[in-house]
Structure formats: C-alpha cells, structure tokens
Amino acid sequence: MKISRRAILKITGFGVLAIGLLPKMAFAARGKIKSLRAGVQPGNKTRLVIETSARPSYSLSYPENKLVVSISNTVADNKIKPQIASGTLIKSIAQSQIGDKVQIVANLQKSISQIPKKQIMILEPNGDNDYRMVFDFVAGTNAVAQTSAVATTQKKAAKKYVIVIDAGHGGKDPGCIGRNGTKEKKVVLSVAKKLKSKLDSAGFKAYLTRSTDVFLNLDTRAGLAEKYHADLFISLHANANPSRKMKGFSIYTLSKKASDQEAAKLAEAENASDKIDVDGFEDFSKDIRSALSALQQQAVAEMSVEYANDCARKLVNAGVMKQPGPYVRHAPFAVLRSTIPGALIEIGHLSNAEEERLLNSDSHQDKLANTILKAIKEYNFEV
Ligand SMILES: [Zn+2]
Secondary structure: OHHHHOOOOOOOOOOHHHHHHOOOOOOOOOEEEEEEEEEEEOOOEEEEEEEEOOOOOEEEEOOOOEEEEEEOOEEOOOOOOOEEOOOOOEEEEEEEEEOOEEEEEEEEOOOEOOOOHHHEEEEOOEOOEOEEEEEEEOOEOOHHHHHOHHHHHHHHHHHHOEEEEEEOOEOOEOOOEOOOOOEHHHHHHHHHHHHHHHHHHOOOEEEEOOOOOOOOOHHHHHHHHHHOOOOEEEEEEEEOOOOOOOOOEEEEEEOOOOOOHHHHHHHHHHHOHHHHOOOOOOOOOOOHHHHOOHHHHHHHHHHHHHHHHHHHHHHHHOOOOEOOOOOEEEEOOHHHOOOOOEEEEEEEEOOOHHHHHHHHOHHHHHHHHHHHHHHHHHOOOOO
16 A cells, blocks of 8 residues: 555654753653554564653664664563564664663664655554554665665656646636636646646656646545545645635645634635535545554654644745644645645635735745645655
C-alpha cells in the first residue's frame, strides 16, 4: 500500500538536535519501557519501535554493528521480551539501566549511518498504545549518500511525484462571491491551472480535479486523489467573512475536531457545497482515511501539517497577507478525507475589496502558485 512506503516521521521538540535544549526535563514524569519491537518496512527498511509510558527524551549513537538509544528519566523493564520480525537488520535488542537512563542496544547484522531526523518519529499515545519512538533505517555507512539525502529527495521530487490540485466549487456552485462579483470557483480554478503548469514544468505530475466550470461533489474530488495515487493533495478555496475588513489567507488540514470555532464554521461552509447537489449529497461519516491503521493515519496527518506549516510560512515570507490566528488550523473538511496527505488553502478573502482585486490579478495569482509550488518542492516526500 502506497502510504506505508513513505515511512513517516515527525520532527518533535524531543529529537536529537533538541536534546541539548531540554537538559533536565526536571518535572517530567519518569517513564517506563513498555515494549520493544522491530519489523520490516517497504524499501527494505528496518523499523525499531520503543514504547514508553512517558514522553521520551533521547539521544542516539552508532557503535559498530549497533544502534544505541539512550532514553532519559526512564526505567528499564527486563521482563519485556523484544519482538523482532524476521528480515530486519536487528539480531537482538537489550536494555540496561544506567543511572536514570535506559540504554536500548539493538545489535545489528551490519553497521548503519546516522538516522536522518526525518526517519525518526515520536508518536503520541492513542488507543492501546503509549508513546512510541519509531526509527527507520537501512544497512550501510555511506556518509556521503546520507548527507546528500535531502538534495536527492528534491531531485527525485521533480521527477515522479504526483500532485492533485483541487479547485474548489464549480458549475452550479459558485462558492463565495466577492463584493464586485468575483466568484470563488473562477479565481481558484485560475490559480489551480497556474499551479498545475508550474508543477508540470518543475517535473512533477500534476492533475486537476476539474479543469472547467463543472460541479463535482467532495467525495469525487477526494476519490480522484486516490485514483491518481497522489503524493500530495492541495484544495484551493477563497474565503468570505461577514466583516469586510477581514483579510488574509489561511491553511487547514483534516482533523475529526476543529481546532477552533472559526475553522469549524469554515469546514461547515465548504462541506455544504455537496448539499447543492442533492443527489450527490452523502453524509460525511465516510472517512476513507479510517481504513488506514492508527499509525498510518497519524503519519498522514503529520505529513499534511508539515506541508501546511511550511506553505504558510513561505506565503508569509512572500508577502502574502495571513489571516490573524495560527499558521495552520484543523477541521473536518470532507474533501480532505482521503488517505493522501494534503491541505486546504483559503487563498484570501473575496469579501474584502482590496483582496478581491488582488485575487483577480495575474501577478498575485502567480505569486500564490509560485509559493505553493516552492513548498511542494521542499516537502519531503521520501519520509
Ligand atoms: Zn470554498
């Protein structure tokens, strides 16, 4: 399955680089080792999972044929029997208590290089699981290959990644309408087309959910992302606010619960698009993402947030006005309910006269498309 290949990650404040910044964790509860497991991921990656009862703070070292994970403020539990699937690089896993630290030593068939931060994630507790530290790695000690990993990823990105761009609304559904009559469906299609051509020129394979003024229901849009096996899904919208003064773009990713009231209202408004097409209207209980495992769902959510955050920052840096509030918000947008990482971008407010003018201008549309593209180019698809 495609999604599991992108072995996921999370950059947390507790990653290797942050260790020095969090020297004591003085008030953190003392954790316990809860389980140790290893398996194989697509791409012949070995995955080591260390489950702990408290949020872990750790450091890594790589002696010959070993991976050592040193976890602060944690208690070993030697009753735990490591579960190691066949085919991994790991021969055995041992734990030992050294002061208030636990050292987990994975004995390997071969030495490995430093694990890139992108291949390390810390997962929050969910369901039956506690905190989990997840490390993905392959055999080999080619330091040069490791340091150029980012550049290689970007080069590869220009070759094979599939981006599906969704211009919101269309046909009988105009979306919101500006003070001077600008229709959301038209502006977002124009930006979507620019983005597609820029992506194709940059070597990506880009598809539009619609390239003309037609109505598509939200399931169809999410379904197209699945059908094209998209690596990333971008849904473009424009906003309207009762206050004509409100300005700025905003970016959203999918969550079951909205991060704030405004996000909840917006998702409701965008989801209402389906109600225009009575025949096509389905209840939004359908969530394709729920077909994924909890780990995969979390990975998709994190990858989405990673893209969204970076895109928001780049838009701000490019001088695009941001709506007041957080960089990225979350809400149950029906169109994002697929297994594909993605974001919904409200490119600005048509209800604001100045922004309506901007959104109609070719140069501003270009700026938006260029910036969204830039964030896609820098997005790490290979994690
Ligand atoms: Zn919209």
